[in-house]
Structures are given as C-alpha cells and as structure tokens.
Amino acid sequence: MRGPSCRGLLCLVALASFTESLAAGQRCPHKLKESVNPPRGWAKHSIPPAEHNIVLRIALPQPNFGVLEKHLYEVSDPYHPRYGAHLSKEEVDGLVAPHQESIDAVDEWLMSYDIKETDFVRSPAKDWVTLTLPVRLVEEMLNTTYHVWKHEGSGDSIVRTTSYSLPENLHEHIDLVQPTTMFGQFKEMKSTIVWSDDTEAPSQSKNVASIHNPATGVPVDASCNKTITIKCLQQLYNAVGFTPTQLSKNTIGITGYLEEFANLQDLQSFYAEQRPDALNSSFEFISVKGGLNNQTLSEAGAEANLDVQFAFGLSHPIAGTFYSTAGRPPFKPDVGTPTNTNEPYADWLDFVLSHPNTPLTVSTSYGDHEQTVPESYARRTCASFAQLGARGVSLMFSSGDGGVGDNDANPATQTCFTNDGRNATRFIPLFPASCPFVTSVGGTQNVPEIAVSRFFSGGGFSDYFPRPWYQDKVVEKYLKALPKGTYEGLFNPAGRGIPDVAAQGDRFRIWLRGVPRSIGGTSASAPTFAGIVALLNDVRLSHGQPPLGFLNPLLYSKAVSGFNDITIGHNSGCGTTGFNCTEGWDPVTGLGTPNFGKLKKLVL
Incomplete structure (x- = not known):
C-alpha cells in the first residue's frame, strides 16, 4: 500500500x-x-x-475511461465492424x-x-x-x-x-x-398544463377529415392539430399497423423523480380511450433509494403520467419499467436530517449500473441549466451515461422548454447570465441534454410539423462538452450558413450541438387524477421518441441483431435520411428570437422527427 x-x-x-x-x-x-x-x-x-x-x-x-469511450464509439458506429457488439456490465466496470x-x-x-x-x-x-x-x-x-x-x-x-x-x-x-x-434546480421539462373542462374524447375516425403529411405521405387526422394522441403519433411518424413481436427481449424504461408517481388507474383510463388493446396491462415498478409508489389518485404526477402513458402506449406490448427515485431537493432549514439533496439521477445511475439488465430504451424528462452543475460533476455523470451506452442502452433526454435560455421576457428574472462573476449575457444549454453520450430531443407541433411555439424547444451549444465527431458535418454546415456575427459571444460554436432530434411536444392528451388533461413540453417529446426507438429495437431483434444502444453515431450517418426535416420555427430565449430552423440539422429540432417507415429499413 x-x-x-x-x-x-x-x-x-x-x-x-x-x-x-x-x-x-x-x-x-x-x-x-x-x-x-x-x-x-x-x-x-x-x-x-x-x-x-x-x-x-x-x-x-x-484512468481507462478513454478506452471505454473508444469501445462505445466502435460498437455504436454502423460502419464499424464491431457495430452492436455491446459490452457486459463486468467489462464496463473493469474499464472505469x-x-x-x-x-x-x-x-x-x-x-x-x-x-x-x-x-x-x-x-x-x-x-x-x-x-x-x-x-x-x-x-x-x-x-x-x-x-x-x-x-x-x-x-x-x-x-x-x-x-x-x-x-x-x-x-x-x-x-x-x-x-x-x-x-442546480433539477426539474421536469414541461410547459404549463392546460386545465380544460372539456373531457370529450377527440374524434378520430374514417369520417373525420385528414391532412396530407408531406413528410411521410401518410394521412393524419385533422384533430391532431388540436390534440395529440397515440393514433396521431403513429400516423405522423409512419408507424401505423406495426406490432412488436420480440417481447421476451425488448424493454423500455421511464425515470421518475421529485415524488412524481405514475398512476395505474389513470393509465387504464388512457388505454381505454387511446390504446384499448393495452387494457389491463401494466408496467414493472422499481424503487430506487426508497422511491415511493403512491397510488392515491390525487397524488398522480403530470410528468410521470405523461411519460408512462405515451412511451408505453406507443410501444405496446413491449415491457415497460417505471423507476421511482427518492430524493427531493430542497433542504428544509428547520429539519435536521432531510431527504437526500443530491441530484437524483446520480442515485438512478448508481442503481442501474449495479444491475446486469437494464431497459434497452430509457427516457428522462428532467434536467438542469448546464452552468449550475459543476463541470467536474457534469463530466463524471456524462461518463456514466457512456457506460450505459456501451452496454447497449439508448438514452433520451428532453432538450428543455426555454429556447436558448429561460424564455423569460422580464430582464430582472432572466437566468441568461454567466456564473463566472461577470454576469455576462449568455445562452444557457441544459444538462444532461448537453452530454454527447445521450440523445437530446427537441419539440415540434402541428401538421405539417414546425418547431413548437407555445413554449420554445431547448437548443443551442454546450459550454462544457466539445462538439463530438459525429456532429461535425451537419453542425459546421449550420454554422457556416449563419450570418457573420450572429449572437457572437452568446454561445460556444465549438460546443456539442443540442438537440439531436425532435418529436411532437404540445397538446398531448393524458389522463391525470381521473380526468383528461392537455399538456406540453419536450418532456412529451422525449418519451415519444423513446417509444419509436423501442419499436426500432424490435425490428433489429426480430432480425437476430443486437439492440441499437447509443444512437447518435447512427442517427447522424446511416439513418439521417430517416428523419422529417423541420424548417419552420425558432427557439426564443434570453431576450432574443434564438436560432432558426433550417434545412438539415439545426439547434431547435436537430435532425428532425422520426419516419419509422424509413428508419426500420435503415437500422438493419
């Protein structure tokens, strides 16, 4: 010694x-x-x-994280001979x-x-x-x-x-x-819930007018411009009629934090209305660090219900898991021994990394302003996400709802300022969405799709993480097209670009505390994209191939043509109109929204 x-x-x-x-x-x-x-x-x-x-x-x-990162990129690159050769838990543990x-x-x-x-x-x-x-x-x-x-x-x-x-x-x-x-103030990425008294189910039948969706050629019910349902997402993303078959191998998970509980009664109401073939099915509940499972209807969480109902509803009958992780900042000054005030995703990472079997697809709709998370901690947490990617897990994170910052029009309450003592104006990316080892999901709305406008899709460039190689081509193209001097000094053009992809993120019809509600945010976009990824994993597994794992090297190369490009919209914030959508990748909607009909061929 x-x-x-x-x-x-x-x-x-x-x-x-x-x-x-x-x-x-x-x-x-x-x-x-x-x-x-x-x-x-x-x-x-x-x-x-x-x-x-x-x-x-x-x-x-x-000391050997660089070796792990090399493995991660090799097994995630569709053009590398080792593509899909994911590592075991023991192999990953040995490398870190x-x-x-x-x-x-x-x-x-x-x-x-x-x-x-x-x-x-x-x-x-x-x-x-x-x-x-x-x-x-x-x-x-x-x-x-x-x-x-x-x-x-x-x-x-x-x-x-x-x-x-x-x-x-x-x-x-x-x-x-x-x-x-x-x-950091770890928080869910959702906009204000629309508390509507209208409980009438949206009308979706052959008698309802449809809209031609130029991105896929698949007609979409006109009602989807007012209310998003499972059927809308299947139509929008060209997944109508697909039924998963690899039920013993495929899994999808949702992470729950801040005492957000996914209610089973609400889930059954949701299924009865939008996915009747899923009635009486449920999900596996896993408690992390004492996370509770309060099934009192009045305690149902909007975030947890949104994530579970749409991720599991879209991917049914793939097995679903809901993780309830304890720990809820803040500290109560009058209590001597409060609950854990660490960032709770660290506890979730500890838990899943200690288990050999983890859901193949995991969606998280929570995050912090990147600059409120010390860089040393952000890098170590990001390295933990890399460990899961190397093991074959696809991780989705919401890109945020504040555009390039907090989307606060009041300068007195804006948080678009640096923490380095200068209080300089700066765009504020979100973490973990800024980690290069996860897939960041922005938000869209309407048919045809545009960037969401009721709140603004989080996007921009990381101040902590440099641009990963898989983004070089598309991000450089975007930056070259920006007029010289645009937002100079407000963002890091050499940073990792956010988001990677997008999905619908507004007017989602969920069931909450016994009644239907309308809700929006990129916290809807992430579980939606995760549901599509779970279906794509089923395609690979049915052909005897391993799961997708870390997605980004695939998305930016072989699968790039499987996305519906979003060219209209922007992401306001920090007293600016933010970045604009444009042809190809942009820091509002990434590569665009998924076309499952194309992607299911491109992933093989």
Whole structure:
C-alpha cells in the first residue's frame, strides 16, 4: 500500500506508515480542489445545524475511461465492424475502475476520521464512494463552511458551499466531492398544463377529415392539430399497423423523480380511450433509494403520467419499467436530517449500473441549466451515461422548454447570465441534454410539423462538452450558413450541438387524477421518441441483431435520411428570437422527427 506524499512539501516527521501518522495527528495540508461563484438568484440564508446529515459522494478517477469511450464509439458506429457488439456490465466496470492506489488513499483518508469501510458504500466499479456524515465533520474533512442557500425566485433552500479543499496528496486520487458546489434546480421539462373542462374524447375516425403529411405521405387526422394522441403519433411518424413481436427481449424504461408517481388507474383510463388493446396491462415498478409508489389518485404526477402513458402506449406490448427515485431537493432549514439533496439521477445511475439488465430504451424528462452543475460533476455523470451506452442502452433526454435560455421576457428574472462573476449575457444549454453520450430531443407541433411555439424547444451549444465527431458535418454546415456575427459571444460554436432530434411536444392528451388533461413540453417529446426507438429495437431483434444502444453515431450517418426535416420555427430565449430552423440539422429540432417507415429499413 502506498502511503500518501505531501506533494511539494516536506512532512515534519518521517513516518513508518500513513496510518501511524494519522494516529499521531499528522495530516498533509489541504489544497483548494474546486471553487465556484454562486449562480444568479442564490443568496446565503443561514447556518445549517451541525448534525445536519449530508449524503456525500466521492468520485475516484477512471484512468481507462478513454478506452471505454473508444469501445462505445466502435460498437455504436454502423460502419464499424464491431457495430452492436455491446459490452457486459463486468467489462464496463473493469474499464472505469480506479487504480488500487486511489482506493487505498481514499480509504486511509476516511479512516483518519474514524470512518470504517462498513460506514460507506462503493459502486460496483469502486469508482464512487457514498456515505452519510454530519455537516460538522464534512466541513472539517473538506476544510470548508457550508451554508443554507435560498433561491430568490422559487424560495428553494439547499445546503452548499462555494469551495472545498482536500489534502494535497489526495488531489490525484479524487476527481470530485458532492454535494458541495452544485446549485442546480433539477426539474421536469414541461410547459404549463392546460386545465380544460372539456373531457370529450377527440374524434378520430374514417369520417373525420385528414391532412396530407408531406413528410411521410401518410394521412393524419385533422384533430391532431388540436390534440395529440397515440393514433396521431403513429400516423405522423409512419408507424401505423406495426406490432412488436420480440417481447421476451425488448424493454423500455421511464425515470421518475421529485415524488412524481405514475398512476395505474389513470393509465387504464388512457388505454381505454387511446390504446384499448393495452387494457389491463401494466408496467414493472422499481424503487430506487426508497422511491415511493403512491397510488392515491390525487397524488398522480403530470410528468410521470405523461411519460408512462405515451412511451408505453406507443410501444405496446413491449415491457415497460417505471423507476421511482427518492430524493427531493430542497433542504428544509428547520429539519435536521432531510431527504437526500443530491441530484437524483446520480442515485438512478448508481442503481442501474449495479444491475446486469437494464431497459434497452430509457427516457428522462428532467434536467438542469448546464452552468449550475459543476463541470467536474457534469463530466463524471456524462461518463456514466457512456457506460450505459456501451452496454447497449439508448438514452433520451428532453432538450428543455426555454429556447436558448429561460424564455423569460422580464430582464430582472432572466437566468441568461454567466456564473463566472461577470454576469455576462449568455445562452444557457441544459444538462444532461448537453452530454454527447445521450440523445437530446427537441419539440415540434402541428401538421405539417414546425418547431413548437407555445413554449420554445431547448437548443443551442454546450459550454462544457466539445462538439463530438459525429456532429461535425451537419453542425459546421449550420454554422457556416449563419450570418457573420450572429449572437457572437452568446454561445460556444465549438460546443456539442443540442438537440439531436425532435418529436411532437404540445397538446398531448393524458389522463391525470381521473380526468383528461392537455399538456406540453419536450418532456412529451422525449418519451415519444423513446417509444419509436423501442419499436426500432424490435425490428433489429426480430432480425437476430443486437439492440441499437447509443444512437447518435447512427442517427447522424446511416439513418439521417430517416428523419422529417423541420424548417419552420425558432427557439426564443434570453431576450432574443434564438436560432432558426433550417434545412438539415439545426439547434431547435436537430435532425428532425422520426419516419419509422424509413428508419426500420435503415437500422438493419
């Protein structure tokens, strides 16, 4: 076991072992690890109780992640000989495992505070350590001071610090520690629900006028310009009459957070109206970190119901799974031991990465402003999504509903400002949609389709992640066509472009708390696209081929002609009209919306 060295400094006493030095009260000096400016809108409120518990997550380095990334791109590239040769859980764990010396160094550091191995949990690859500690001890370990911070707009409160330090010898063995500097407001990506008293089912029959859809040639019921149903999506995306057959192999999952519960009674009402052949079918419920399954009708969640009803309704009879992940920021200042205030998708990732079998298609309709998530944490979380992609999982994330920022017309409440202390105006992309290892889904409306306009499809360019190779051709074409100087300084033209694709995202008819409601947002677009991906997986599986896995290298190459190009619309935000839709890829609707009839041939 290698004892830690105080890099650049001489320890005062030569010690036989690190453990003995700790017993003697000697520790290497702390050195600043990370420091941030508090995001706009957050202000110090109070001091948390000394015994307030923090669920601390420590990330150890993944020295072979570059090798994993190489595998990921090879098995995801339809023109590579290894296409579809996804890795096993064990193979992925081996590629992200830290060096033993990092494990030893972190263990010894924890032991110096009387924290035993039985007091913490390791991830399967041993690249994360999770433990619960009182804030007074965390402050000592990280040489920092935590405060209760309050958000001026929402009133939310969280326990955070703006900087933390680690013993100098540990900097090479620890990538990050959270929650420390993260001020994100993890939220669902949906626009305001339309609370209509009209409960009459939309009329869709042979007697109703239809609209010619030039993108596919398939007629679409005229009612789809007022209300989106499963039948509308099947018509719009050329999937009418397709029935999945690979039911023992294919799966689709929805992630639920922030105490959003998918109600079974509402699902049956939805099926009775829009998918009668699915009546009396259900989904598998999985609790993550104590996530609840409250089936009281009055507790049904609009987001959870929307995601489940349309993803599972569109992909029926493919087996569905709903994950309920516990943890709901914010912290309540008058409670000593609140629920976990970490970003809950980290807990979901821990869970699914520890299991060998995960749904082949997963949709998530939640996210944060990218700049409120520390870059170190965003990169590590993105790396976890890469692990799932390498294992053959397709991940969809909503691109957001605020256009290029927050779509707030009031300058006093806009969040389109940098967090670097300059408060400079800046477009604000969303994370995890900005991660290059997931598929980001924007929103459309109407027949023929245009970019959604009641809210605005999230899109733009990441400030954290550089443009991935699979986007080079289409994004460069888009940027070259922009008039010189357009939004100069407001976005990063070298960043990963958002979104990748789009789907309908407004006027979705769901059942909520016993009655039909109309709802919109890219939180409708992501599960819709996920439903199409599940059908495409069925096509591949029925031909004896592996599932699609990480989609983007395929979408931007062999499958690019399988999308309906959206050329009308824009995504306002930050006091601007945002970017415009145009021929080919654009940072509003990506490559466009899916044409299942074409894609089912292109994916083989």
